[in-house]
Amino acid sequence: MIDLEKRISDDLLAAMKEKKEMELSTLRMLKAEFQRAKTEKGHAGELSEDEVVSLIQRLVKQRREAADQYTAVSAGDRAARELKEALFLETYLPEQLSDEELGQIVEEAGALAKAAGPKDMGRVMGKVMAAVKGRADGKRVKTKVQEYLQSLVE
Template sequence: MTTTLKQRLQEDLTAAIKGRDELRSSTLRLTLSAVTTEEVAGKSARELSDDEVLKVIAREAKKRREAAEAFAQGGRAEQAERERAEGEVLAEYLPQQLSDEELSAIVADAVREATAGGAEGPRAMGAVMKIANPRIAGRAEGGRVAAEVKRQLAGA
């Protein structure tokens, strides 16, 4: 039987606690807590799929990046470093991020498809995002994707 991503997080948490790795154990504990919160949100409790767990991990990683930036700007280097370290722990569970070139190529294909389908102007943005997002599937942040789509549509 294959282990789910949630099981892997729980096993890694146990190993981190046994290894007295405070940073890793607290990061994984918070992430599992976010997964559990997501599972009980809504009308009925349910088990999250690996894709849904990945989305939770990506959201948590984004929070760490934003907090690290805020701490760094506020002159609190120690806290910023801690947030970055937590983000690195979470990055181990996320798919490899797309390079700018890979992202650009996927968006270019999506722009071609959307404009061939008759989409133009501001409406093209939604059409391109709809085509590009499934192909990107968590390997690039939404803001990065949207910025690249805007850049390519402006040049089109």
């Protein structure tokens, strides 16, 4: 598998050559975030694949939240741009799990954690998040885990 950070650098160069403004500004922002993360963690070299995926997920989440805020104040054009950036960034994330696959992982994690109800949310979430590693959004995981734990008490 090609290194994700290298792929992003290559795409940045291609966006410059092709004068794709939205991709170019988004990738520049992403590269700046890589540099900041390396500086914060004292990395001499590259970030790990998991760190890169985690960083991209955080940026996607920020873009979606910003879009919600822009929509709330009737700034539809700004919201649309944030959503376009989020969709573009998502192309660098691993393929997302289907609802069925996520449900299976939640059930397995629940069984491992010996979950009995909603009070076991933290234990199950920890196991599920470790298992999905960037292949499912945290909100989606939380909803699935809540549904699963609620079904145990009914």
